[in-house]
Amino acid sequence: MAWPDADFPADPYPGAVPPTSFVHVDEASHALVADSRAGWCVEGVPLDTWLAAHAAAPMAGRLPVLSYGSNRCPGKITWLRRELGLGADPVVVLRARTEGVAAVWAAGLRHRDGQRPAVLAAAPGVVEQHAVWFATPEQIAVLDRCEGRDERFRLARLRTGTVHTEDGMRVEAPWCYVGHAATRRPLLVDGAAARCADVPQAAALVLEGDAAPGDDLDADTVTGAPHPDEWPAALFVYGLLQPGGPSWNLVAANGAGEPARATVDGTVFDTGRGYPALRPGTGGRAAGWVVALHDPAAALPGLDEYEGRDYRRVRLAAPDGRPMWAYTWDGPTDGMPTLACGWPPRL
Template identity: 55%
Template structure:
C-alpha cells in the first residue's frame, strides 16, 4: 500500500500521521509490514526492507539509529518539507510504536516559524500513546538537529523512561528523542497555581486550535530519565548487546574474542529462525518462522568497539542485523549471508557452550 503527502497534511501542527509503519521518499509513503524471513525483519512492497533501501542507494537498518518522533516529524508532509527546506536526503524509515508511561504534551512557548504551539516529551505514568520511531541515518539526524534547534530549544538524548514497543513486538530500549533544553520547550503547566499544582496537557486531549490559547507556566522538569548525546549517535549502540549461538558462545572455541567486551553475565535466550550446520565447524542462522535458535545474550561494555571486532571475525559469510527475543529484547546477531540449500538443520543448540567456563 502506498500513499501521497496530500493524505497527511502538516497543518495544523503536528499534522496527520499514518496509522502504520512506513518508509517515505519522493513525497510518497509505502507501508512496512513485519517480515520474519527478511534479514531486516521488515518488508516494503513485498521485499526485504534492506533490499528495498539498497535499490535506492540508501543505508540498511543496521546503519541507522532509532529516534522517537512524537510531534510533526512523524507526518509525511513534514518529511517533504525537511527535504525541500533543509536538504533531507534518502528514504525515511518510520515504525509505528506503542509508548507507555510517556506522553507528547504541549510546550510552554510557540514555535519559531509560526504561532503554533509545539509538542514536548514528558513522563506520564500509566499513559499509553502511539507515536513513531524513525530509524535515521547520521545525515538525517544532522538535518533534524537543525530543525529542532539542538542545544538551544531541544537536547538530543536517550530516553530511559517508559517503554517503546514496535508493531512486531520489539522493544526499543533507550531510544533517542529531542527533549526540552529551554524553558519555552518545557511542558506547559495549566491550572490554578500552575507553578505548584498545574498539570501538563496531552496533545491528544487538546487540538492546536485550543493549545495556542492555553496559558500557564513552564514546568521545572519534564520528569524524564535521559542520557544526553554529544556528537553523532552511533548505530552500534542500539542495542548494546549481542546474541551468539555458535563459536562465540560462552565456553565455546572463540568465546575469548567476545569475553573481554562482555558486561555482566551472559543470559540464555532464543531468537526466531532456523539453525543449520555449515559443515565447516560453525553454524548458520537463517531468520524466519523456524523452531527457534537457542544461544546467549551478551551485554557489551563498548558496543561499537566489540561489534567492530566481531564484524571482522564473522567476515562476509555473515550479516549483522538486529533481532529480538520472544519477549521483545533487541539484540545484534549474525545471520548467514548465503544459501542454505543442502545444509542440514540443527534441532537444538550448537556445540557445548557452558557459561560457567567464563
C-alpha cells in the same frame, strides 16, 4: 500501498500521519508490513532489499529516534528535504506504543509559524501512539538542526517508560529530542500539563499557564554524533563465539555481566566447515546466549572482521522483544543439515 504527501499535510501542527508504519521517499509514503518470516516488508519486498534498491543504508545502519510530534508527518518530512537538506534517502518510520510518557504542549510557540509545539514529559500509566524513526546518522544531523539541538531541545537517551514498535520489538533507551529551553518546558494549565492527544492545535494556541520546572524524564544527554552500532548494547551468540567456544574471548573482552540463555526466531545449520550458520525468520527457535556489551561500537567492528563476508550483522528480537545484534548466514543453506540441539553438534 502508497500515499502522496497531499494526504498527510503538515498543518496544523503536528500534522497528519499514515495509519501504518511506513517508509517515505519521493514525496510519498509506502506502507510497511511486519511479516513473521521476512521481517518488515514494502509491497512484499523485505525492507533491507528495498532500501538496497534505493542505494540506502540498511536497518542495521540506522538508529531508533522516538518521534512524538511533527516528524512522523510525511508533509513535514518533505519540508525537511526541501528546507534543511534531508536528502533523497528513504526515511523509515515505525508506529510505536509508548507507556509512561506523553506528548504535551510546550510553554512557548514556534518562531517559524507561531504554532505551539509538543514536548515529551513523564506520565505514569499513560499509553500513547507515537513513532520511531530508524534514522541514519546523516538524517539525525538534519533533525539536530530542525530541533535546535542544545538550544531549544537536547538529544538524549530516553529511559523513562517503555517503547514498542508494531512488530513487538522493545526499543530500549531510544534517542529522543526533549525540551531544553524554558520555552520548551511543558505548559502547566491549572497545575497540570495538557496532553496533545486531548487538546488540538487551535485550542492549544489560546491556553494560558506557566512553564513547568521540568519534564521529570530520566533522559541522559547525548554528546557528539550517535553511531548505529551503539544500539542495541547486546549480542546473540550461537556458535564459536558463545561461552566456552574457541572464540568466546573476542566477545568476553567487552562483555558486561553474565551471559544469559536466549532464543531467536530462526534455524541453525551445520555448514560442514567447523562453524554453524543462523538463518533468521524460519519460524523455529534458535538457541544461544545473549551477552550485554560495555561498548558495542568498539566491539562490533572486530567481530564483523572475524565473521567475514559469509555473515551479515542484523538486529533480532528475543521472545520478550529485547533487541540483540546477531550474525546471520548470508549464503545458501541447500544441503546443510539443521542443528536442533545447537552447536557444537552432538556426536
